[in-house]
Amino acid sequence: MTDEYGRGPVPHAQVRVDLAAIRDNVAELSARVGPAAVMTVVKADAYGHGLVPAARAAQAGGATWLGTAVLAEALALRAAGVTGRLMAWLSAPGERWADALAADVDVSASAPWAVTEIAAAARETGRTARLHLKLDSGLGRSGAPVTAWPELVETALKAQAEGLVEVVGLWSHLACADEPGHPANASQSAAFHEAVGLARRQGARPEVLHLANSAAALTMPDAHFDLVRVGLAAYGLSPVPQAVTPADVGLRPAMSVRARLALVKRVPAGQGVSYGHLYRTDRESTLALVPLGYADGVPRHGSGGSAGVGAPVLVSGVTRRVAGRVCMDQFVVDLRDDDARAGDEVVLFGDPAAGEPSAQHWAGACGTISYEIVTRFAPRLPRVYVGADLAEPR
Known part of the structure; x- marks a missing residue:
């Protein structure tokens, strides 16, 4: 199985970065702050987006x-x-x-x-x-x-x-x-x-x-x-989400985190899920296993209990919530009666314009800021670059 760009086997999970979004965001910001010049900050591996590719995309946008x-x-x-x-x-x-x-x-x-x-x-x-x-x-x-x-x-x-x-x-x-x-x-x-x-x-x-x-x-x-x-x-997220959304100022998120379901199974009502049984199914339900955890950068604070709301994920076109505790390498989603199977794509966050949860949604669920969400994803997750030509020297 290859990805849509024909680049070999699809990993179980990946961080996808749209370099054209970084370029276009920087161009939009440059227009807004002119005549001031723009310095694009690429610290912390470009906020998790990839130091060198993001830097070159920013320069292409006018930084x-x-x-x-x-x-x-x-x-x-x-x-x-x-x-x-x-x-x-x-x-x-x-x-x-x-x-x-x-x-x-x-x-x-x-x-x-x-x-x-x-x-x-x-x-x-x-x-x-x-x-x-x-x-x-x-x-x-x-x-x-x-x-x-x-x-x-x-x-x-x-x-x-x-x-x-x-x-x-x-x-x-x-x-x-x-x-x-x-x-x-x-x-x-x-x-x-x-x-x-x-x-x-x-x-x-x-x-x-x-x-x-x-x-x-x-x-x-x-x-x-x-x-x-x-x-x-520059990475398409708002530092003032309570006042200005990215869409308000013509920005779009550059990062999405995606995985493929590792397991889908039917369980009875009352099934405890993950460590400590923080979550229990309230009816017969379908559980899906996502092969990402806090060792990859998924915040443990995104865990969801029966009385609490976990962080959002998109599976089969439906936004569901993390069920139970996030583990080191995996977490579970309760799909209820949705039709899904192993290998289906799950989106943790990406572009809300495409119906995906956003990094800001994850930040809200975890009690933190979107800066932390995007910078924490670990190097063991491959970065896949959309618009890879923007990462080439010019």
Whole structure:
């Protein structure tokens, strides 16, 4: 049995990624945030979609920057031949700064020690570092606090005067952009404006200012500045599902998770299902076994009990719910009297426009966010790319 693209045996389960959706989503977002440029964030293996294929699809859609959290992913992109502006921002002392500079990766500093290490690598390699300085404008995570910002800027400008770094960016990250109207958004924007003004008075002449993430890209036009960092939205999911659906802004999900039923059997009323018998059939019913579990990335919180609702799956054109506990490698669905057989396709989530459950539906059922749903699916599940030509070097 082969898949619809004739590429050999169909696996028992797969993550399918539509690269054309990523391309088109980035193009739509670029049009919405212009004249700001777009950085597509491809951290965490492109939110589970595949680092290199997703990066190339994003570039095909008009992304002029790519972003990763850790340097290892930025270096992997370069090793795969991905060109263009590329930034990595999460580091600890002893980072591979020389490798970053050799690979032409923009780097970030939140404290003077990072500037010192980056400058030392620049001196060692003879390559000037392109440096972004990060302000903690109120998220309370990475970035220099407002009180330490003048020292960070001063340290960076001294290194710039020696020709070791070029301060090309000033940036920060929002805590509550997914809650339009939250007072933290205005206070963080004000803090960022003030920090930019201070840096400029000290002599900084940045190429780009960037504050907005996906949520701010969709709901806070005043935060767009020169560059917008789009992550989740590039993959067709909404970071503000309570206010904006993907369809509202012309986005479509790029990822679907599919499997083939491993077993279908008829059971009597009162049959306990899976560990602990969290679920029992209330009548004679048909149970179907899905060969995916929490080792693959299916959240155990998607389990369903007789009194509770499990996560949704689509089987034979009908949306059913996970019955009983999700196990390491498998879970069960109660099909009632639906006609199904082993080998039939089951869709955990995909495109709601096609009648499939969405990653947001799974997030709601599991008490989490769609970011976690798409990023958690394990490497043992093969990735099948639709529009695979977009993953080729250009």
